[in-house]
Amino acid sequence: MLKAIVGIFKYTWIYLAIFCISLIIISPSNINYVYNDFANYCTLLVSVSGMVFTIMGIWLAFLYPNALQRIVNPKTIETVDFTEQLEDTRRLEAIVGSVLKSSFVMITLLVVYLVKLVFFKSHLYLESQEVIKNTSLALIIAISYMQIEAVVSVILANVMFINDLHNKREQRDIDDQV
Template sequence: MLKERKMLLNKNFKEVLIAFFIFIKSRIVLHSFYIIASLALGYHLVDNVSLADLKPIMGTLQNIAAAVFTLAGIWIAYSYPQAIAAYTSPSSVKVIPTDETKRIENLVLIVLTSAFVISSLLLINMLYLLVYKTISDLNSLHILKMLGVSSVFYLSFLQLKAIFIVMITNILFVNELHHKKTEKDANDDL
């Protein structure tokens, strides 16, 4: 029995690992673009932007990430029980549509993105406190400042993408509701 559980855990772990690598591979090109664009912006703006200029942007980014995190969490709380019910009792509930699965997947990715943004902002603030104030080498200071500016741009790109996905998900959900209402009205008329 114990051996079977270990084999099952190993199989599940391998499946999760494979899914994780497929997920990462599917996002490499887009994130490479975000990173290159962020580094280019950081390089060109490092001399014209002070770290104090970034504070309002970081505060706004933190607030937006928290709001998106909360909104997506509410969506997951609404959608997840329906999805689980479809898988656990298929005789009493219709099979879950693939668009619902995709919606939940997108919402989980949005939550993870917003959590990453908030965590990264916290780390940037901690590194600023611990490292930036203690460096006396101007060249190292310049590089760190460029990386800080670039990081804020990268996090902004990620959060903007998450916002757009939330907007699109909401529009698709409303369209789906209208479609189901139209179907119900048509069936009631018959």
């Protein structure tokens, strides 16, 4: 559990740094955007999260039982290639990480929309509108980076899978020739 918490903090600083740097750049720049553009971009982030959930869900359904079977089945452990098991474990970690990042993006967007719904037209919002808009834009930049990482993980998982298929096919062809 402690290792997982340390892992979370290890990567969280990157997103916090992106948020802070974005906020520092945005605040004096007087960037003006309309809510519709913001909402459209948030919708795009939600759609990308859905894509990540779908593709990575398929990967989890495929890899997780295989990884568990290799660990649980004693007969498999005797003949298992541990390098392949380690590759599956790393791939599973990347996939779960992508799903968690996309989940965080979705939760963040839910909170942003909820805050807008609750505080829009309130005295607090009207007095702090510029700060809220700048903070929202910086937050969207940070979670966009997070979402890009998740999509890159989707791409890499698929490329690694194709490479594994080619390698196994080539190895099978070599074994058949011998």
